[in-house]
Amino acid sequence: xxxxxxxxxxxxxxxxxxxxxxxxxxxxxxxxxxxxxxxxxxxxxxxxxxxxxxxxxxxxxxxxxxxxxxxxxxxxxxxxxxxxxxxxxxxxxxxxxxxxxxxxxxxxxxxxxxxxxxxxxxxxxxxxxxxxxxxxxxxxxxxxxxxxxxxxxxxxxxxxxxxxxxxxxxxxxxxxxxxxxxxxxxxxxxxxxxxxxxxxxxxxxxxxxxxxxxxxxxxxxxxxxxxxxxxxxxxxxxxxxxxxxxxxxxxxxxxxxxxxxxxxxxxxxxxxxxxxxxxxxxxxxxxxxxxxxxxxxxxxxxxxxxxxxxxxxxxxxxxxxxxxxxxxxxxxxxxxxxxxxxxxxxxxxxxxxxxxxxxxxxxxxxxxxxxxxxxxxxxxxxxxxxxxxxxxxxxxxxxxxxxxxxxxxxxxxxxxxxxxxxxxxxxxxxxxxxxxxxxxxxxxxxxxxxxxxxxxxxxxxxxxxxxxxxxxxxxxxxxxxxxxxxxxxxxxxxxxxxxxxxxxxxxxxxxxxxxxxxxxxxxxxxxxxxxxxxxxxxxxxxxxxxxxxxxxxxxxxxxxxxxxxxxxxxxxxxxxxxxxxxxxxxxxxxxxxxxxxxxxxxxxxxxxxxxxxxxxxxxxxxxxxxxxxxxxxxxxxxxxxxxxxxxxxxxxxxxxxxxxxxxxxxxxxxxxxxxxxxxxxxxxxxxxxxxxxxxxxxxxxxxxxxxxxxxxxxxxxxxxxxxxxxxxxxxxxxxxxxxxxxxxxxxxxxxxxxxxxxxxxxxxxxxxxxxxxxxxxxxxxxxxxxxxxxxxxxxxxxxx
Amino acid sequence: xxxxxxxxxxxxxxxxxxxxxxxxxxxxxxxxxxxxxxxxxxxxxxxxxxxxxxxxxxxxxxxxxxxxxxxxxxxxxxxxxxxxxxxxxxxxxxxxx
Numbered sequence: 001x002x003x004x005x006x007x008x009x010x011x012x013x014x015x016x017x018x019x020x021x022x023x024x025x026x027x028x029x030x031x032x033x034x035x036x037x038x039x040x041x042x043x044x045x046x047x048x049x050x051x052x053x054x055x056x057x058x059x060x061x062x063x064x065x066x067x068x069x070x071x072x073x074x075x076x077x078x079x080x081x082x083x084x085x086x087x088x089x090x091x092x093x094x095x096x097x098x099x100x101x102x103x104x105x106x107x108x109x110x111x112x113x114x115x116x117x118x119x120x121x122x123x124x125x126x127x128x129x130x131x132x133x134x135x136x137x138x139x140x141x142x143x144x145x146x147x148x149x150x151x152x153x154x155x156x157x158x159x160x161x162x163x164x165x166x167x168x169x170x171x172x173x174x175x176x177x178x179x180x181x182x183x184x185x186x187x188x189x190x191x192x193x194x195x196x197x198x199x200x201x202x203x204x205x206x207x208x209x210x211x212x213x214x215x216x217x218x219x220x221x222x223x224x225x226x227x228x229x230x231x232x233x234x235x236x237x238x239x240x241x242x243x244x245x246x247x248x249x250x251x252x253x254x255x256x257x258x259x260x261x262x263x264x265x266x267x268x269x270x271x272x273x274x275x276x277x278x279x280x281x282x283x284x285x286x287x288x289x290x291x292x293x294x295x296x297x298x299x300x301x302x303x304x305x306x307x308x309x310x311x312x313x314x315x316x317x318x319x320x321x322x323x324x325x326x327x328x329x330x331x332x333x334x335x336x337x338x339x340x341x342x343x344x345x346x347x348x349x350x351x352x353x354x355x356x357x358x359x360x361x362x363x364x365x366x367x368x369x370x371x372x373x374x375x376x377x378x379x380x381x382x383x384x385x386x387x388x389x390x391x392x393x394x395x396x397x398x399x400x401x402x403x404x405x406x407x408x409x410x411x412x413x414x415x416x417x418x419x420x421x422x423x424x425x426x427x428x429x430x431x432x433x434x435x436x437x438x439x440x441x442x443x444x445x446x447x448x449x450x451x452x453x454x455x456x457x458x459x460x461x462x463x464x465x466x467x468x469x470x471x472x473x474x475x476x477x478x479x480x481x482x483x484x485x486x487x488x489x490x491x492x493x494x495x496x497x498x499x500x501x502x503x504x505x506x507x508x509x510x511x512x513x514x515x516x517x518x519x520x521x522x523x524x525x526x527x528x529x530x531x532x533x534x535x536x537x538x539x540x541x542x543x544x545x546x547x548x549x550x551x552x553x554x555x556x557x558x559x560x561x562x563x564x565x566x567x568x569x570x571x572x573x574x575x576x577x578x579x580x581x582x583x584x585x586x587x588x589x590x591x592x593x594x595x596x597x598x599x600x601x602x603x604x605x606x607x608x609x610x611x612x613x614x615x616x617x618x619x620x621x622x623x624x625x626x627x628x629x630x631x632x633x634x635x636x637x638x639x640x641x642x643x644x645x646x647x648x649x650x651x652x653x654x655x656x657x658x659x660x661x662x663x664x665x666x667x668x669x670x671x672x673x674x675x676x677x678x679x680x681x682x683x684x685x686x687x688x689x690x691x692x693x694x695x696x697x698x699x700x701x702x703x704x705x706x707x708x709x710x711x712x713x714x715x716x717x718x719x720x721x722x723x724x725x726x727x728x729x730x731x732x733x734x735x736x737x738x739x740x741x742x743x744x745x746x747x748x749x750x751x752x753x754x755x756x757x758x759x760x761x762x763x764x765x766x767x768x769x770x771x772x773x774x775x776x777x778x779x780x781x782x783x784x785x786x787x788x789x790x791x792x793x794x795x796x797x798x799x800x
Numbered sequence: 801x802x803x804x805x806x807x808x809x810x811x812x813x814x815x816x817x818x819x820x821x822x823x824x825x826x827x828x829x830x831x832x833x834x835x836x837x838x839x840x841x842x843x844x845x846x847x848x849x850x851x852x853x854x855x856x857x858x859x860x861x862x863x864x865x866x867x868x869x870x871x872x873x874x875x876x877x878x879x880x881x882x883x884x885x886x887x888x889x890x891x892x893x894x895x896x897x
Contacts (some may be wrong), residue, residue, distance in 0.1 A: 089847070095812070096846040102807055102853050104843040111847060164837035164844060 013051055013209050013217065013276075016044075016246065018527040020495065023514040026730060029668045032511045033528075034504070046221035046248035047205035047280045054207065054276035055084055057262065057269045058131035060121040060138050061288055065358040065695025067113040068143040069120070077123060077137035082130040084273045086138065088121045091268060094237030098260055100227060104163060105324035105361070107235050107264050113142065114162055114323035115360050116696050117288025124269040124277050147358040147695035151320040152297065154357045162323070162356045169321055170329050170354040172336040174624030176408045177347030183303025183311040187383045191300065191376040192761040194689035195320075196293040198365055199707055202251015204261040204289050205280040208270035215242030216267045221250040223257045224540035225501045229533050235264045236271065240533075243267070247531040253505035254680070255364030256290040258542055259326050287700035291326045291363030292690055294319040294354075296335070296372040302380045308388050310399045312347035313380075313408070315339040319362075319372065321354045326363030328354045333475055333620070334369030337628055340408040341377035342419045342468040343399045348408035350624070358695040364542055366680055366740045370469045375762055378465040378745035382752065392749070393427045393464050400466075410625030413632065416723035418660050422636040423466055425658035425719045432640055432654040432715075434460060446642055446649035448711065457646040460653070463749025466636040467742030470629035471734035472545040472614055479545070479630070480613040482536030483513075483553035487521060487561050487597070488605035494585045494597040496521055496558075499529040502538035502550040507736060508669035509546050513554050515666060520558030522582030523597070536611060544633065544734025547665060552729040553612035560608035569594055615727060631725060635659040635738035637678075637746035640714075643754040648766025650686055650751065652714045655743060660721040662733035670735060675716050677739025683708045684740075685747035689763050807853035809884050811863040814849045815870045816877040831873035836866040856884065 024030040037043040074086040089096055089110040096110065097103040109120050121138050125131035148154050154167040161167060206220035215238065222228050225245045233243040250257070262279040270277040281289045297318045303311040317335050321328040336352035367374075385395040400423065401407070403415035437445065437455035445453055473479035484499040496517040504510045514526035531538070538550050566577035569587050572595075579589045587594045620626040640653040655678050664670055680688075687706035691698040699705045724731025744762060752759050755769055767773045815832050817825040829848055836842035836850045839862035845851035850866065852859045867878050 096849070097843070097851065102843060103810075103845065103851060112844070161837070164833055164842035164850065165840045166837070 013219070016248070016530040018497070018529045020525050020527045021511065021514045022524050023511055023518050023526060025519040026515050026665055027663070028515070028666070030511050030515055030666050032508050032669070033514070034510060044249050045202050045205070045251050046207070046219065047202060049205070049207040049219055049248055049278060051207065051209065051276045054278050055124040055126060055269065055273055056128040056131045057266050057277045057279035058123050058128070058135055059119045059262065059265060059285070060123070060135045060140070061117045062109065062113040062120055062142070063116065064113055064142055064144050065116040065149070066145040066147040068145065069109060069111055069113065070141040070143055072121060073139040074121060076139070077134040080130065080134050080137060082126040083123060083134045084126070084275070085124040085269050086121060086134065087268055087272060091272070092235055095234045098231045098235055098264065099325050100259060100327055101329045102325040115358055117360065118323070119265065122265045122269060124273050149358055149692065149695040151318050151355040151357055154355050155318070155353065162358065167356045168353060169325055169356055170332040172333050172352045172620070172624055174336050174348055174350040174409050176410065176625065177312070179347070179349050181303065181312045181347040184306040185384065185387050186301060186303045187380060187387050188299070188301045189376070189380055189383055190760055191298045191379055193296045193372045193375055194761070194763055195295040195359070195362065195692065196365065196684050196688050197287065197690050197705060198252070198254035198256030198290065198292070199688070199705065200252030200254060200256055202249070203281045203283060203286040204257070206248070206262060206266050207276060207278045208266035209276045210270045210274050214238070215244070216271060217244045217246065218263060218267055219246050219248045220263060221248055221257060222263070223253050223503050223505060223542055225503065225531060225533050226537035227540070228260060228263050231260055232263050232267055236267055245533045247503050250503060250505040253503070253541065254366045255368065255542055257505070258364045258540055259291050261289045283702055284700045287690065287697055288360065291322070291361045293365040294321060294328070294331055294362040294372065296320070298372065298376045300376045300380050302384050304384055304388065306388070308390050308395055308398050310343055310345040313340050313345050313350070313377070315350045315376070317352045317372065319352070319354050320357050320359055322357055322359040322361040324361040326361050328363060330475065331363070331369040333628070334470065335373050336624060337407070337409045338370045338373040338468055339377060341374065341381070342401050342466055342634055344401050344405050345399070345408060350408065359692055360690070360697065366677065367469065367737050368543065370467065370737070370741050371684070371744065374465065374467045374741045375745045375748070378742065378749065379760070382749050393423055396464070396466060397423050409620060409628055411627045411629065416660060416725065417632060417634065418721055418723055419466060419634050422634055422658035422660060422721065423464070426464065426636040426638045426656055429638065429656040429717055429719065444651070446644040446651040447647065452647055452649060453644045458642050458644050459754045460640065460642050461750040461752065461754025463639050463746050463751070463753055464636065465742040465745035465749060466634065467738055469544065469633050469737045469741055471631040471633050472543055472548060473539065474617050474629045476617055476619045478613065479539055479549060480611050481538040481550040481553040482609065482611050483550065483557040484535055484607065484609040485517065485554065485557035485561050486605050486607040487523065487565065487601070489598050489601050489603070492598060493525060494523045496523045496526045497529060498526060498554055499535050500538045500550050500553065501531050501533060501535055502546050503531055503541040505541050507541070507546070507673065508666060509541070509550065511669065512547060512551060512665055516551055516554045517558055520555055521562060523585065535609070544736040547732055548631070548728055548734055549612060549614060551732065552614070553610055555729050556612050557608050557610040560610055561606050564606050564608065565600070568600065631728065631733060633660065633733045633735065633738045635742055637743045639743070639746040639750040641747060641750040641754055643751060643769055645755055645770065648769035650769070652682060652712070652747060654714045654717065655746070656717040657739065657743070658719040658721065659735065659738055660723050660733060661735045662725045662728060663722055663730045664720060665730065665732060670720065671718070673735050674718055674739045677736065678716050678743045679708050679713055681740045681743030682712065682747060684762055685744045685764060687763050809856040809859045810851060810853045811859050812845050812849055812851050812881040813863060813866055814846070814879045815875050816848065818874045818876040828870045828873040828875035832866050832870035832875070835869035836862060839865070
């Protein structure tokens with residue numbers, strides 16, 4: 001039964017506003033234009049979008065991680081009052097699969113279920129609760145199959161094939177130097193990284209609005225508008241020009257919004273019903289609705305001379321990609337290329353495998369393969385230093401890679417590469433005061449106000465780590481961004497408008513673009529238009545790349561506008577363009593004002609659109625050799641921890657970090673990036689893990705998935721190096737990921753120092769710290785009482 | 801749909817079984833899936849569709865073998881959609897509306 005008509009057939013939605021900013025110039029502290037509205041609760045996130053008469057979408061998901069679908073009966077749901085549409089795979093107008101690298105993921109499952117939470121049907125109704133009730137009326141008959149939840153087992157030849165060509169999605173092999181190299185001292189280690197969630201605070205949400213002409217406008221929180229658009233268009237069987245995406249308020253991303261979630265679903269429902277359709281996941285559904293960080297099992301062997309020079313690294317890394325490809329191909333490459341760490345190591349043999357299982361799909365997350373590798377190589381460096389009787393920092397410095405050295409995958413490291421310098425600086429920073437533990441305020445002890453220790457059994461430890469990360473897209477991808485800059489006079493004052501498709505996900509890019517415009521055009525008022533697909537692609541907000549690539553595009557577009565402006569001054573006033581500059585809204589030459597912008601432009605405007613491509617990169621050859629990456633960023637961390645060695649509780653006392661950023665663009669934003677990255681690294685070290693059992697998620701809530709809070713965060717001391725990259729705009733380097741990568745192994749090294757235990761797995765659990773077990777039990781206790789192993793409606797779960 | 805490591809070339813094959821064939825109607829699809837799967841390049845792309853993704857030459861060779869396997873097993877029709885990454889509709893200049 002259809003609901004009452006309450007809206008016109010062709011609804012419209014106004015474009016979001018572009019507030020005028022008065023930013024500082026590049027290098028100055030600039031208050032973020034979205035900062036105050038966010039703090040006041042006035043910022044419009046995508047989950048706040050609404051239109052009169054809009055419908056609410058909801059998704060029926062498989063409760064089983066591995067099953068065959070025998071039948072789907074939607075008739076009872078379709079008959080419900082208030083339900084406008086119930087759609088299955090048969091209703092997907094175009095390509096029934098999607099995926100950034102390989103389109104292997106069903107828009108809606110037709111026959112096979114490969115992970116718990118896989119979408120099977122979608123509903124649009126006049127109320128969100130009606131939509132959820134309708135999901136309960138859809139009858140799906142499943143043939144439940146044994147899940148293949150272990151990546152090592154999935155690699156075996158007799159394992160059931162989850163995809164037509166088997167379960168190994170990619171194998172990257174790096175062979176460098178002498179494979180038979182021998183060493184005086186050899187250490188081996190096996191390491192594991194658990195499945196971390198991006199844990200962005202704003203769940204997936206969007207609003208799809210049909211245009212009445214067969215096309216669609218989608219307002220969505222995402223990281224990469226154009227790749228979303230192209231995938232949506234393909235599955236809707238529409239030309240890309242009929243699918244327009246506008247970025248709505250994004251509540252964090254960290255890689256988790258790079259793949260599609262409800263984009264195609266909401267558009268299908270909107271086109272089918274000819275009404276706007278809003279979809280918002282709740283927190284539990286969000287855990288099933290996006291990819292996670294790849295869990296990894298890694299075996300490393302390092303050899304060194306007795307004098308402490310690295311001779312070789314041999315590594316085997318198995319990354320669990322879960323059910324679908326997402327961006328796993330690239331994660332596999334990254335893990336392989338960074339297995340050697342930021343060290344001179346002449347011989348390497350590295351195998352990185354990416355494997356399909358019936359676990360949730362894994363993909364992009366801050367650090368992107370380098371996180372797993374860094375935990376392993378840094379653990380090995382400490383082990384090797386101990387075996388050699390060397391100081392772990394001095395040992396790292398001795399082997400630190402330098403500009404011009406060759407990385408294990410054959411690329412010469414470009415300058416600047418201050419690995420030894422950041423290690424020295426991290427070590428030289430003052431240590432935090434060590435107060436007597438007995439009698440301390442309990443808030444300064446592990447366990448805090450839970451009052452579990454008064455200092456008994458508390459030991460302090462210190463650990464170091466250093467990491468390497470590529471900036472920008474690699475392996476031959478044509479990575480670029482597009483910017484349109486318009487200079488005009490508004491209300492008698494010069495105004496610059498900047499338009500890109502670059503996603504602001506909370507990192508401060510909107511303000512950075514305005515700073516660049518102010519710097520290049522000398523105009524204080526800048527409006528950054530909402531990101532959308534009305535302009536060419538800006539690529540993804542990931543890989544720490546947007547300041548470099550979109551920053552470069554905005555800078556280049558501003559330069560093009562300035563050039564045209566100065567040509568005009570030359571033509572009208574006979575001035576040499578090379579001697580002109582813009583100051584306070586006036587064109588000046590040699591300190592003398594030539595003309596005001598107001599007088600020069602009048603009602604005219606100057607507009608330029610520029611694509612900025614970075615230097616070409618290349619895919620690796622069959623031995624994993626090649627100029628694979630564009631730019632490298634480095635950070636070193638020192639962690640100081642205190643451990644209650646009886647209960648396994650931890651207080652991170654302080655994190656110190658030294659990082660080369662090329663150029664500080666906005667000091668306040670940089671500090672935020674570093675502190676946020678450290679928080680995410682601390683989370684992986686100590687608490688953050690999606691707990692899985694037989695392919696099912698056990699802790700799909702922020703009650704059971706533990707996140708660091710302000711109470712867990714220590715002070716972060718930072719030393720920032722500004723060694724300019726001569727190829728990069730302003731000499732900058734991406735800064736978003738390095739703080740996450742080496743903070744985790746630094747904390748674990750400090751825990752080892754405090755406890756003397758090996759600690760081969762992150763997140764480190766209390767039972768590891770007190771020596772009960774090296775890894776969590778195979779059958780972990782089920783947390784909470786809500787039964788999160790079964791998804792569905794809460795009331796149904798409780799009845800079970 | 802480019803990604804970081806987007807396959808250079810894809811072929812999507814849709815198999816239509818012969819209605820008059822004595823063999824079970826899904827046999828031609830299964831034969832095609834088996835042959836495609838052996839290439840190491842295959843993924844399911846719909847109830848009757850297979851996607852081959854990789855380098856141009858290997859994808860085309862696998863596609864030819866898959867078509868032959870489907871026809872030998874009684875397929876009435878195999879339709880192809882071929883996409884080369886460099887020529888795909890993507891990263892347009894945007895819609896000015």
